[in-house]
């Protein structure tokens with residue numbers, strides 16, 4: 687099952703280090719049991735946010751996904767179809783257990799991946815902070831949009847320079 691998922695491929699590593707540089711702390715490749723066992727690439731346990739970096743080939747990206755031709759075409763068709771079905775099953779299982787799923791494609795720029803993750807984090811209540819006594823009146827959600835904006839300003843040049851190398855090769 688995990689044979690399809692390349693561990694520590696470049697897009698995943700790049701996204702992890704970008705998020706880490708921007709002050710986020712998370713687990714990588716952590717197994718989560720939500721009826722089925724899933725293994726997101728990046729896990730924010732307190733916010734219950736799970737991030738997957740999907741390879742264009744294995745996860746059948748609408749832009750770059752294609753089924754190899756030749757005598758094994760039907761094998762590949764079935765295999766890739768199963769991958770996509772498993773992705774959707776994992777999404778549903780996670781959502782059913784209260785997780786928010788973020789999926790980015792390996793062909794996306796690093797900047798757009800980071801933005802997608804941070805946007806989700808900013809909308810997700812920190813479950814551990816929300817339970818602290820004295821914060822109950824705040825409605826649970828603790829958000830600091832201003833500090834995110836400040837970080838964006840600092841990191842923008844790095845994100846732009848990454849754009850070229852983060853392209854999908856196909």
Ligand SMILES: [Zn+2]
Pocket residue numbers: 742747748749750751791792793854
């Ligand atoms: Zn793609």
